[in-house]
Amino acid sequence: MNEQSIKKKIVVKDTTKVFGKNVKRAVQLLKEGKSKSDILKATGATVGVKNVTFDVNDGEIFVIMGLSGSGKSTLVRMLNRLIDPTVGQILLDGEDIVQMSKEQLREVRRKKIGMVFQNFALFPHKTIVENTEYGLEIQGVPKDQRRIKAIESLKLVGLAGYEDQYPNQLSGGMQQRVGLARALANDPDILLMDEAFSALDPLIRKDMQNELLQLHSDMGKTFIFITHDLDEALRIGDRIALMKDGEIVQIGTPEEILMSPSNEYVERFVEDVDLAKVLTARHIMKKADTIQVDRGPRVALRLMKQLGISSIYVVDKSNRLMGAVTAQDAVAASETDKSLEDVIISNLPMITPDTVLTELFDVVSTASIPVAVISEDQKLLGIIIRGVLIGALSGDNQFINNDGIIEPADQTNSEVV
């Protein structure tokens, strides 16, 4: 219990935010279980966030998702108290920031929490490097020191050389990189990003997502990322919280959200998601039938006959993929007394397990034998069978592996190949 709570970076407990007048009465009505719209009618107060409880692990990318007005921005702004919660507790590393004095809070904002904004919020009268060093400047870090840090930070986001430009001279994508660099320059543990990529066009947005993931794995910071785009949430989130009318309706990993939506709202939300962009090779690969290379062509042939397949993968002793043999070649080899190694086809189509289905399609449609899925150290993890790919793309759940259990390829499907 205790050990667990230490690893939690952020703990939010029963936190509520009510905007407007009659706040007390609104809170009372909330306790009585009245809905957001009822309370608005009765008191004129808007419930921004309604009694949420969740925690964020150290080093996690935690995505908060929901439609416009569902309370995402309010929730994230309570984490650094740009908005004061009406009731509730918010612990950062075990310390309740709601109770903090102005000075303590300032210290937390300077050292522990950075923020990136939807419309970049760069200071138009400062150059890129001046923007980047702003956080250090207000902490009183000497000019030459903070400049070094700022330049480093800009390099990290790929903006070396733009130091002396002004924000309006940069494109949107570049401006948001500055926003990111500015937040990173302080070296905070936690980074809050409120729809940080929403103002960017789709291609740049995807680049930024990739770079964010890269930065995250390099630096191990905790990210709170807000988006109303499910594709984005599924792509970058370790866990996703789904909000509706100020409440969190489900928290889970992308797969949990996608595969077992906890209620109708979540279901409707995920219904339109393009599975091809979300599912990866790992989700649809089947167990491969293999033969070790020293067994010889006759054994291979026998195995293929037994399984009713026309080709088989050849691996070495440690299950590293060497290639494949077709039944024809195996027959020829056994007649001429050649070894399996002599007839191996080694330039096979191979992919990594994280390849998304959209990218898989080309490879699979041109390959003559099932495409191999291999790990970084060349181990054969599974194969992609065309029928399964098509089945998965059509949204049929029976073709999708849950919980990482890989089923053996069944014969009817492999014959399609």
Added chain:
Amino acid sequence: MNELLPRLPFADWIDSGVDWLVSTFGSVLDGIADVLGGVVEGAVTVLDMVPSILLAIIFALLAYFISTRKIALFTLVGLLFIDYLGYWYPMLQMLALVLTSVFLAVVIGIPIGIWGSQKASVRKVVNPLLDLMQTMPAFVYLIPAIFFFNIGVVPGVVASVIFAMPPTIRLTMLGIEQVPKDLIEATEAFGSTTGQRLLKIQIPLAKPTIMAGVNQSIMLALSMVVIASMVGAPGLGEEVYRSVTQLKTGVGVETGVSIVIVAIILDRITQQAGTRKKKIGGKLS
């Protein structure tokens, strides 16, 4: 009607209030008067020591660096024209009066504006006061000014300061409030103190708007010079006033044109000072 509702003696109250102030703070008021009078007269003396042609060139250079070449040329020709008409010295007197008034209006007005931008309660008091100051006929300021400071240039300065201050206060408040909310959020999110937020972000971004306020204050102070001359403030305003009372149309036009020339010079130079940053720096939106 009159018997039912007896007329309240507002005028008497105000008179006795002013009397009380004068008798209580007499020495303080005298001190202020001495300082203000000294500043204005000192400025005139210093300016008059410089040959008119040299001073015109200095102003033209100033205009050139702050503003454009065209305005620099206008400054040179305009000032020499005033000299040629023979109003150089009254022009210097007017300039000293206007610049002193504007200086005071800015030094008092900008802090009030900043204060008001930070506190709704201050705004609630300041805004109606500003409305009052701007709708009150300018003449009215002369009366207490005379009471407190006698006749001469000092009551002229005091009345001009009061009359010229509102735009500076208003536009300082407006400029600071207009700084986009997400920039304020950003400064807060990084842990700025109130002072850092104001000095590093809000005031620099509000500068063009504040300068527009200062510019308007200068124009208002200029428009006060004729009125100020009624209480004995010397300068071009006095010449205009005399020409009106003596029905000298020619002199009236000459002096009037001279004032307009000075107004245009001051207007263009200060306008450019506010927007200049835009050319070098980023967009200020």
